[in-house]
Each structure stands twice: as structure tokens, then as C-alpha cells.
Amino acid sequence: YGIPFYLQYLAHWPEYFIVAEAPGGELMGYSATALMLCMFTVMGKAEGSVAREEWHGHVTALSVAPEFRRLGLAAKLMELLEEISEKKGGFFVDLFVRVSNQVAVNMYKQLGYSVYRTVLEYYSASSGEPDEDAY
Template structure:
């Protein structure tokens, strides 16, 4: 356990959550790859390391979800690209089954700082067990504790499962992110 990592606490029955630290950078990048590969399996996401390098700090907390009691025997098989549903980032008995990475944003209308969810991810075989909902509630409690009046996130319109969860939890669309390519893809 690193100096910046706090003791684990129960997230929901059977699962604990613990604070990550800056030394978890490589694992965060792996989870980000898994997140995007779920939706865009043929895309190269090597650029995500730059995102983590630019935004991950002690001011942007990260939490890991672990199944209490671990996941059993150590997995020594090397994952292949595209095997997101089999890929366990740690390959050990305490592999995380989910993560939450938080940061800050500025409300462009009011100018207020608010919490922003950079990443929420649950390993596919652990979905539909309440972990995503528990992570969202954890994020909201963290934001309230530090005095935020709102919390934001970005979601792709094709991610119907996430949209359903966020709608059930009371999230509302505030804006649309629009892009126009300036150069043709090479």
C-alpha cells in the first residue's frame, strides 16, 4: 500500500473501495483503454497515456473497487489486445473490478467549480451487480463533502447502458458536445 492510499472501506456487500495514488498511473491507463475498447474495439487508444499524464494528480482522486476476498487464483495468462472481457489489469488475487476517477470542471454558465467524473468503469463480468450505481453514489457523496453543488460527466450516445444508469440516478443532459473535422482522416 502506498503512502497516499487509504484503507479500504465497504462499497457494497462483497466489494471494497480504496483510494488509489499517483503510482497507479499505468493501471489507470489500462482501465481507460478497456473503457474505450468496449465501445470502439478497432480504434487505437495509445493517446490516453497523454490524457492521464496531463490530468492525473493528487487533486484528481482515483478509487479502485475490489471484490472482498480477491478473485481467486493468480492469473498468469498474458492478455491479447481486444480481450477486454478477460483482461484483469493486475493479474493477481486482488485485481480491481472497477474504478472511479474524479476531477474538476467549471460550469460555463455560473462559473462555479464542480465535480466531474473523468472515468467510471466496471469490468464486464462484474456488471449488473450494483457496482456502477454504488460508484456513482460514492462520487456524489465525495462531491457533496467537498461542497460541490453539482456533478458532471461525459457519456457517448451509443453507451445505452451508461445512459440508462445516469438517467435513473437523476442526471440530465445540459449540453451537446459538437465537433467538426477540419482535415480528412488519413
């Protein structure tokens, strides 16, 4: 995604942006966009129906720098995002993850998430590769 996408999220849902920082001030997370490198660790939003006043949280991006993985950081960031969603009146949190990303799929399952459905060709591929499905 480009910078306008992230800025729109930041403007609408600033409370859903969480950054993790090492004791020395080093940022431990980053987004997939090179221009946004080391700015965001977890990014989410609220989704739902204004008419029915039904809301839920949605994890848009979660990333931890390789040197800080396997420390429980992703689980803590998810916990914080879930708490924010609950305080805002959300009754669940959802997300999409690449079918091929078994490390992430397993982590989310350990955190209590389950596969609700498969969304065919959710992720656009580059350089002639086929699009990828998501859970």
C-alpha cells in the same frame, strides 16, 4: 488517453480515484487504457472558477469489468464520487457519455442525471469512422 493524462489527474485529484475490489482481492474495474488495466474504476476531478469559488465534480471515467456488471457497483461508485464532490463544496456533478452508449445513458438517468446538451463530435473516432457525439 495515455499514462501522463492519468498521472496528472491522480496528482491533482487523488481523492476522486476510487477502486472497487472483490472479496478475494480481484479488481472489479478498469480504465480504457491497456497500460492502466485494472487500476481505476471511477476517475473524476473538480472543475469551476477560482475567482467565483464555484466548483463541481466531473466524472472523467467510469468502468466496471463485464463479469461484475449489474451488481449496482457503478451506482455505488457514482454515489461515492458525488459524496466526495459535495464534501469539497461542489454543487453538482457532470459527465459526458457517448450518444451510442444507451446502457450508460439509461443508468445515469436512473441515477437522476439528465441530458443537458449534445456536444457534436466530442469523441474522436479511429480508422476513418466519423467522430461521435456526446451528451
